[in-house]
Amino acid sequence: MIKNTKYFMQIKKLLYGFILFFCIPIIDNTVIANDSFPVDNIYIDIISQDITLARNKATKKAILIGLEKLLSWKLNNKDYKVINLKIKNSENLEVKNFVTGYKIHYEVLSNINYKADFSVFYNLKEISSWLDSHKIYFHDNSHVKTMILNANFKNFKNWRLLITNLKNIDEVIEYNILSIFYDNALIRASINVKNESSLFNAFNKSRIDIQKILNVHNGYNISLIDLKKDSVESLNIESKKEPSILLTE
16 A cells, blocks of 8 residues: 555656646746847757756856847947957856846757747847947847748758748848748748848848739748759740759849
8 A cells, every 4th residue: 555655656746747847838937028129039959957957058048149139130240249249258247137038938858958949038228228338339220121921842851941041141130930831831020121122132142032922011922042943944935955053143
């Protein structure tokens, strides 16, 4: 009877830990202020055997990554390089003072590998005051536009490459994947461009084809530029020549 009771208690503890692990991503959030600025899509992948230690380490890392992303948007290139160097070389800077809250959208602990997706919310007034002390100021971001991107892809590998190229576009400030299916996805993105011409140039340089969607305000179709695509066939002109490779810059 005693053995059975001990066994039951062990099972109960394991079950409680299992439930706690899957509930934490929903409730493990600090208070989010109304005047805070969010930075989304902060993906963390670290090595740790303890979920509590892993979460604390991942949160600190997410705050730093999010702050770098925010500053890269709010500052010009020269000021960003200066202040980013100060952050990396400073041992006394409490970046947590810039944070009003954070949210863990999901977390996974597999063996010793911990992965999580964060959103971090920053206090722009606190950050601005700190920048003022270094004679650095936020620049005008009046050209930032919110756009809906209808992404088309052939397979998962094609999709990952498309997202990688999207991340490498300097003008893309933030993006959120609204929905995803087996061959297309809907993405909402904040993009800093002066006009549509500069938008096309920015995407094409990153090997992404972009086309305006008719009758949709700030809506665009995007896909990877196929370097093996036959430009002659695309114009429906018959030719006996070998397919040529079209390179676009």
